[in-house]
Amino acid sequence: MRSRTFPILVDGQWRPAAGSETFRALDPASGDPLPGEYPISPWSDIDEALAAGARASFEMAVLGPGPIARFLEALADRIERRKTDLVAAANLETALPAEPRLGSVELPRTLDQLRKAAAACRDRSWTRATIDTRTDIRSMYGPLGGPVVIMGPNNFPYAYNALGGGDFAAALAAGNPVLAKAHPGHPMTTRILAEIAHEVAAETGMPRAAVQLLYHFASEDGLRLVSHPLAGATAFTGSRPSGLALKRAADSAGKPIYLEMSSANPVFILPGALEERPEAIAEELFQSCTLAAGQMCTKPGLAVIPDGPAAGGFIEMVRQALEASGPMVLLGPKVLDGLREASARLSLKGAERLAGKREPSDPGIRFYPTLFMMSGARFLEDPSSFQVESFGTLSVIVVAKDAREMREIAACLDGHLTGAIYSRTDGGDDPEYDTIEPVLRTKVGRLLNDRMPTGVAVSPAMNHGGPFPATGHPGFTAVGFPAALMRFAALRCYDHVRADRLPPELRDANPTGTMWRLIDGDWTQGSI
């Protein structure tokens, strides 16, 4: 029935989607559909949102950073006030624990992101204003001139939500409107966030189409959207096949697209570390692999250890810890399908399944934590097959002959978000570290010492990114302010533009008094 389908948010109005197709979210704990019909938009809805978004991008340029920063801050405050509703909704739709995960970890993180984005927007240092007084040439980063399309993932209903998450905050802080597509796994959570954003946008004087929401559309319409002349750029977090299809479409039209597609997050445990503290590292690996049922983009999917007296005991500790965990509830049926396929593929390719041999009997979408083992020699015969992300509680331990073979494995890695190296506390592994690190360094965005990769701090020095196919470009991060804004910005040079026509960031006087600018080669908060 049309009347029971939720409306979409286009050009400042909640209105019915043009088509009649709908979908429902699922309760992963029971496997049953949740109440509420959400619309699958036909192209005409997208087309209208694009046109409105393009208008909004000009309106936002006139508006300047103040109202945008106020919007982001007010949005954080209002989301905080609606915590109870938001936690209930996300818990129902994702089965992620209400506490501490949703209420005390992810929601505060999301508020922090919105506030940091607001601070970056107001501070203006993110624009990297560069002034060459000798030539009177001045440049800065500015918005793209079109709405940023955001497609968020299933695993962070707030922090990476296309409506209210990190990409959303960064795109707006950089001065762009957002055209958000909800993840179909948590439409209710997204709807509440959009309702809050819509109210706050009106109150803070944002353009009508600064924030728009569609719930779903056909894949081919997604390709058309990201390659549309009116689109500014796209941010996508999700599966590699979807990411690659979107990348192909956007690339063909010369539209920037930032993708976080997959990562096995290899962990190298050097011989001395394995000998020194096998229990501690096994426990850390177990914890990191099972955090949020392994549904983390930085889950260690690949641990590489050297053979030797400590190897067997280490593997056994990890196996036992995983086996002792019950089956875990996953975010949705596609995650389960992916894990089943990955298990079958790994078995077929000769990896040995050590944990996770059972099928859960409880209802809902569940999977037993699963561990595979293989030799370094087998890995090296077919490296591309064994470093594919298995999203969920599935990891592979590779037992290499020695540190030399561990280096060879590092050399066969594709791009990943992270790479960790565990080594002896007293530096006894330094020779091995020095041979593996230079190889691993070029394959990952973030390199860790003696810690697991899960847990991505919202730090200005964070790189949540990495070489292809982890992302689409090795120079950008999706987490951390103000760096995350750079994805949604164009470099704008002003060559002998009259002083009164320059944007405030490029005039002689420092516009905020505290903004950092690069003037004649020196970073300064001063004026000219």
Added chain:
Amino acid sequence: MRSRTFPILVDGQWRPAAGSETFRALDPASGDPLPGEYPISPWSDIDEALAAGARASFEMAVLGPGPIARFLEALADRIERRKTDLVAAANLETALPAEPRLGSVELPRTLDQLRKAAAACRDRSWTRATIDTRTDIRSMYGPLGGPVVIMGPNNFPYAYNALGGGDFAAALAAGNPVLAKAHPGHPMTTRILAEIAHEVAAETGMPRAAVQLLYHFASEDGLRLVSHPLAGATAFTGSRPSGLALKRAADSAGKPIYLEMSSANPVFILPGALEERPEAIAEELFQSCTLAAGQMCTKPGLAVIPDGPAAGGFIEMVRQALEASGPMVLLGPKVLDGLREASARLSLKGAERLAGKREPSDPGIRFYPTLFMMSGARFLEDPSSFQVESFGTLSVIVVAKDAREMREIAACLDGHLTGAIYSRTDGGDDPEYDTIEPVLRTKVGRLLNDRMPTGVAVSPAMNHGGPFPATGHPGFTAVGFPAALMRFAALRCYDHVRADRLPPELRDANPTGTMWRLIDGDWTQGSI
């Protein structure tokens, strides 16, 4: 005859190319082939260079910035000493004037680029080292882990040469080896530059394959090269069709590619300016259109003026100046073909040819400066046809009904490198400026006031870039140090990496004493 074919430079050795196919350069002034056979490399040459370049990228990481900076500086000095040979070679191969263009403009500019790149390499501020002491997360930009493939254009035999030009300097300064492909229009110039670089590389202790040179290869091998797993990134300056083909290949493999493909560099002359100083602007437009026979990436190919009493006189002045110039020698037969095709296409599409109706009778590759005119209404009927770059002395003047139509024309622009707005000195055009500038701003990398776009200063604030299809990404510049280095860099985060394992840029102590780093949100030259 094999013995007379010049060798290629692979892995530190000048050695014969594997195949037997060759090409010869042309003297554009006579149209005759020049002496000297240059090899067209088969894939095996490229494959070998890629493997050697990949090894060199690790060797350069060990080497650190000092030797690279010394190499770039010594290269500049040695090129300066070989000026006579280089000017003679480039003059012969390109027909660009020996003086002032080659000897007193382009060569000094090239030396300046190499020295600025060396300074950036040594200074380290370009790495944007960011330290968050609260979380002990540190990040910086570093090399890509593979050789940078550079394919330079025909029109700057030194300053944009794949061997010795701006991309070369930037790629090396960022710590990457270079795999250069000569432009077939000036192989002798490129050979001399490579010989100098080879000598200097040996003297300064650079890795064998830090600089490699191939002269030519089949298009399909070029596509294979830029998408090869061992390639770090590609920089290409040239035609749009070639650029798009390379982009497709590199994108499909997730390899960064930076393209400068084409630009019509629109110039908007507002009503008051046209009325105030028609002669001066006509002269500037004429000079800018004919500089280097119009073979500049920033040549104004599109001038938009309002109809009115001054329009006819202005057009007539430009026409007369162009007609009074003799036919101009072009860089090569492809440039001439392109101009003839463009002229035919523009005539067919209803533009009126005002100047350049004759065919040159002299030998060599020559073309009469050509001017087309059309109405704004006609432009708006088919905007994509009339803003294609015509490389060489061909420009289009669009006569718009009024400033409102000028704004509509700006709104129909694709991405271009530059956009200029001429307005009345006393601010009388400010209302028109304020309606056109926000539209034009999002379409161009560099916005100028009251000056023509030719002449790209090597300034730290320069943006020689712009939205697609002028380039492949709106966030990067090909000119200006240190910004140009960012194209050849990956973001590298160090998360709790032990202090003695951090790169010097990220340790507590400032490694140079003057390097700028972003520590806890403040730019500083200090230590922690």
